[in-house]
Amino acid sequence: MVRLEGTYTAESKTQCGTPQGSPLSPILYVLYLAELLNQDRSLRFGYADDIAIYRASKSVESNVTMLKRDVRQVMRWGAENKVAFAPEKLEMIHLSRKRNTNAPSIRVSPELTITPVTAVGDEQPALRWLGVWIDRKPSFKRHVAERSTKALKVARHIKGLAGVRFGPPAASLRKAVVTCVQSSLLYGSEVWYGGRRKPSASHGYNRNRLVSTRLGPLIEKTNKVMVLAARGVLPAWRTAPTASVLRDVGLPSGSTALEHARIRFALRLRTLDAAHPLVRRLETPILPWQRATKLRCADTLIPHAPRPVLAQPHFSPGCSRTDPTEGSTKEAAAEQFNTWWSQLSDNTITVFSDGSEQYKDGAKLVGYGYAIYRGQSLVRTGSGAINSISHVFDAEAIGALKGLQCALEIPRPLDEHIWMCIDSTSVIWCMRANASNTSQWAFLECHALIDQFKVGIRWSPGHMGIEGNETADELADAGANEGRMDDDRSAEPTISGIGTTARALADAATSDWWSRCLTGLSASYRKWGLGYSIVEPPELCLPRTLLHRLLAAPNGSWRLRAIP
Incomplete structure (x- = not known):
């Protein structure tokens, strides 16, 4: 049945659902769910057909009362507009930094009760939203554990594909690590990683002091996955130092990869349209007693530049789409x-x-x-x-x-x-x-x-x-x-200019990590003065047996060509 204003068509049975990726999906979304979200744009948000309702108060009991009213309003709107919501897909979580574990349910009706998410065994209860696991604190420990476990499975599989003297070329395995391991491991890192330091929450003379974010255990989990993946790529003995393995394979450590992701996120914030939700959050003035969030701290990494706008495609009159050189020298x-x-x-x-x-x-x-x-x-x-x-x-x-x-x-x-x-x-x-x-x-x-x-x-x-x-x-x-x-x-500044600034920040983060690691390497290794960059070394294309012999050469004499 189709409703247009106050007119309804006759009911008819549908032969099939909307195909995945069909252009009809956004049209249906605009016709149906957009109206529901626009009723309260500050407390309702969604992505495709997923809707989230948010409430904040000083107690979970007050939150439950307000959420009950919101859910009933949504259900009433759905009944009026012939939209059904799947009860089995309704999830809820209470976010609080308090130590008590009080988590009351929402009794919407005698037939519908929404209970907080639970966990199996020793897992931390968390709600999954767009691939990010949000726990009660939120500390994002569950999210890092989930992403690390998933990436670790792929890293172990890659390590099992090759040995010291057999297996695919190291260059191919490195591409697999970058594509499958690193991208999976860093998914959602912009949410939980804001650097190793943050502004202090205390008042008085300590207000502007930087304190630790206490993310060391989470960073170490990501680092273990990257190290295991790097050792699977390179045909080196297990006794090879971790820093030299990462350097020879051209992969970042866990901490460096997280810092690079944070810098990329900061650059993306500069290129978003002015109507983007993140931009609106950045434009909200921060009160004197408030502490800068991860979003605001990332925003300060890169200089401001004029934001690009969403413009329609343009074709100048009389200007063809042919190559300006027309193939001439x-x-x-x-x-x-x-x-x-x-x-x-x-x-x-x-x-x-x-x-x-x-x-x-x-x-x-x-x-x-x-x-x-x-x-x-x-x-x-x-x-x-x-x-x-x-x-x-x-x-x-x-x-x-x-x-x-x-x-x-x-x-x-x-x-x-x-x-x-x-x-x-x-x-x-x-x-x-x-x-x-x-x-x-x-x-x-x-x-x-x-x-x-x-x-x-x-x-x-x-x-x-x-x-x-x-x-x-x-x-x-x-x-x-x-x-x-x-x-x-x-x-x-321009977008291309701040892009260069972002690359310089990433290079500085890489150099800082390498400088700290050099102190733990042997003097015979340090004397070569080798640099470190996150690019694919050309020697990874060599046969695995030959590459192993090069890596095992005494004192790394084959690396002479890599001296800057």
Whole structure:
């Protein structure tokens, strides 16, 4: 039966359910469950067809009373809208840090009673929500135990596939560890891992002091799984030091992997849409007596950048989806461009733009420049700098926008074209079609101007003697060195820039762990001065027997080539 406002259709039996992954599923969700969630968006939330109701008070008895009223309201709404809820799938848990174990049930009706979740044996009672096990405290000990057990089974299976002298190539086993073990082990780590230190909950002079998060036992569980998986990949004796095994296989330790996951989560927070629930939580002001949560602590790891917006797909008029180079070499394309440009009329405006990224006295400088020609005569130029937490791609996008805005101020016939001449094919792709997340605002403003005015885009190969491109390149270098920034979004960091910051933080976490481990290795090993990076070493592609002999070489002399 279908209901539309106050009209009902005749009832009919369905022949089958909605297939898994069917496009009909989100439509049904919008038609049915969205209305239920929108009745109270602060205390109800859901994912697909799973709904959660949340209440907070000073006692579990008050919570039970309020939850009973909420569940009855949901059941009443379901009866009115012909939506049935499976009683056997209803679960409940009381979250409290108090030591008492009082956990009353919810008696919704004589036929329905919701009891708190229980556990078998010594397991900790916990409720599973979207793959994360939430216990009463919540300490997430059950979650780490579940994820570690699942990943440990796969790690033991991988270890059993190969020995010191037999088995698949180490490179293949390493891919299996990264794909099956590490991803399973770290699932949901953003919820429970917030670093080894956190702000103190005490008041007074100890308020801003960092204290331990007491996550050592949980981190050690993840570390044991990663070490076992690494030993299964590498054909080394069991007496090989753990640090050297992880280094030779290019895998992170448990603590390093958790820190990397936290940094990735912090970067993701910077790229979420402004309407995302996590962003709304970050925008809520924190009171003076409140302690920063794991979410807020992760948010402080990486600088702010303009958030990308959810924009519709864009296709510039007259711009095809073909390769901007059209399959030509830079030399041939430069010759064709010069021929085309020399034949333009005196009223045609061409905008050449370029970006520059350079280092001076250890400081990073990023800037843009543009040169505007009417016919073959230079009429206007401009340059400037952008935030140093960015890249040349951002500079080229912003420079193209600034140049186009300046060109539109020049008087010209209404039917005359403006040509944007850009030497970066990546920027051209984003100008023609969908904008990238980094410097998205610049691309979106260009899209609006391109759709409003007669603007064309053409590839002008860089460093090929094209007059306008060479001029724009010199202006970009000058703009980066001058350091003058406009008072707009070009003065803010970009998504690509904070991505580099995140990678630097991950590299620093890896280096710190390796520095601590080096003190426990032998002097004969330390003298080689080996570095440590989480990438696949090329020697893992060797046959297993040969790789074992290399690893067993005295004093690790084969590692000489790895010295930075």
